[in-house]
Amino acid sequence: MEKIVVLATGGTIAGEAASAAEAVAYQAAQRPVAALLEAAQALGDGRHALEARQLVQIDSKDMEIAIWQQLAQACADALARPDVRAVVITHGTDTLEETAYFLQRVLAAAPGSWQQQGKAVVLTAAMRPATARLSDGPQNLADALTLAADARACGVLAVVAGKVFAASEVSKIHPYRLDAFSPGDAGLLAWMEEGSVRWLRTAAPWPQADSRLWRQVQDTPASDWPWVELLASHACSSARALQALLQAGVHGLVLSGTGNATLHHSLEQAATLAQQQGVPVWRSSRCLAGHVVPGAAAAVPLALEDGLPLTPVKARIVLLLDLLLKAS
Numbered sequence: 001m002e003k004i005v006v007l008a009t010g011g012t013i014a015g016e017a018a019s020a021a022e023a024v025a026y027q028a029a030q031r032p033v034a035a036l037l038e039a040a041q042a043l044g045d046g047r048h049a050l051e052a053r054q055l056v057q058i059d060s061k062d063m064e065i066a067i068w069q070q071l072a073q074a075c076a077d078a079l080a081r082p083d084v085r086a087v088v089i090t091h092g093t094d095t096l097e098e099t100a101y102f103l104q105r106v107l108a109a110a111p112g113s114w115q116q117q118g119k120a121v122v123l124t125a126a127m128r129p130a131t132a133r134l135s136d137g138p139q140n141l142a143d144a145l146t147l148a149a150d151a152r153a154c155g156v157l158a159v160v161a162g163k164v165f166a167a168s169e170v171s172k173i174h175p176y177r178l179d180a181f182s183p184g185d186a187g188l189l190a191w192m193e194e195g196s197v198r199w200l201r202t203a204a205p206w207p208q209a210d211s212r213l214w215r216q217v218q219d220t221p222a223s224d225w226p227w228v229e230l231l232a233s234h235a236c237s238s239a240r241a242l243q244a245l246l247q248a249g250v251h252g253l254v255l256s257g258t259g260n261a262t263l264h265h266s267l268e269q270a271a272t273l274a275q276q277q278g279v280p281v282w283r284s285s286r287c288l289a290g291h292v293v294p295g296a297a298a299a300v301p302l303a304l305e306d307g308l309p310l311t312p313v314k315a316r317i318v319l320l321l322d323l324l325l326k327a328s
């Protein structure tokens with residue numbers, strides 16, 4: 001039987017509170033991976049051959065480039081093994097969509113032929129700590145193992161609350177509900193039902209990627225990565241925050257625009273000047289649902305992937321990796 005490698009990184013799924021009634025005041029990233037797996041397997045599903053590793057133990061709001069590098073390397077090492085079918089990552093919900101998207105971009109460039117074999121990375125998380133009376137972690141982890149073992153799972157996916165998402169489409173949209181993630185207009189990839197996967201559409205194959213990206217990601221110390229910031233356009237925006245970032249040496253900016261990725265005129269003017277100084281600035285939308293409808297070319301370009309607009313946090317990752325590759 002092919003193995004699933006489980007990499008644990010912390011989050012609420014590994015969180016602990018003082019009482020079983022507590023689902024808000026708790027400490028994330030406390031329980032070790034062995035305890036998480038024990039709880040998932042207690043749901044009756046012991047059919048997978050597993051190998052587990054506690055990679056880090058953090059609240060995902062504190063995610064760092066060095067951890068992303070470590071995670072990408074651990075995934076690539078596991079997926080290159082002929083006895084491994086997939087990797088499951090336990091993660092905090094807060095930056096799950098960023099780690100998922102980062103891994104989708106970066107692992108596509110990793111050496112080996114496992115991408116053509118359609119191997120998968122599945123991220124999962126929980127909204128309630130492991131100590132909660134009705135914790136969602138064990139079921140979510142059990143679902144992630146089932147999904148990872150499914151031969152149709154390919155690329156980087158996420159599963160939470162019985163819903164399966166593609167890395168490029170998943171976003172956290174709710175701070176409390178168990179059903180906290182949405183695929184936006186793209187719709188779900190699949191549903192988890194009674195220990196099996198009901199696919200609604202085919203998971204996309206790993207994208208083509210420049211293999212130099214992998215070396216840059218692994219060989220560039222975290223302290224030398226480009227500095228790319230996210231700034232929102234809002235009522236009464238001024239140019240000052242952008243100018244301060246430029247002065248502080250920012251290498252790239254993503255502006256989280258209003259509505260259809262529009263920018264306050266002061267910010268737009270400052271962004272145009274920043275571009276003239278060689279600092280790339282991209283636009284995205286701060287709207288939670290739907291996505292930007294590309295219109296006429298504008299001074300500040302829209303952040304796109306394969307012609308589709310990106311959310312601000314994903315646009316930031318694309319710009320970060322673009323700048324990292326350009327530095328090679």
Ligand code: SIN
Pocket residue numbers: 010011012013028058059060061091092093094095125126127
């Ligand atoms: C985290 O993102 O690590 C904490 C919050 C969560 O997992 O829901």
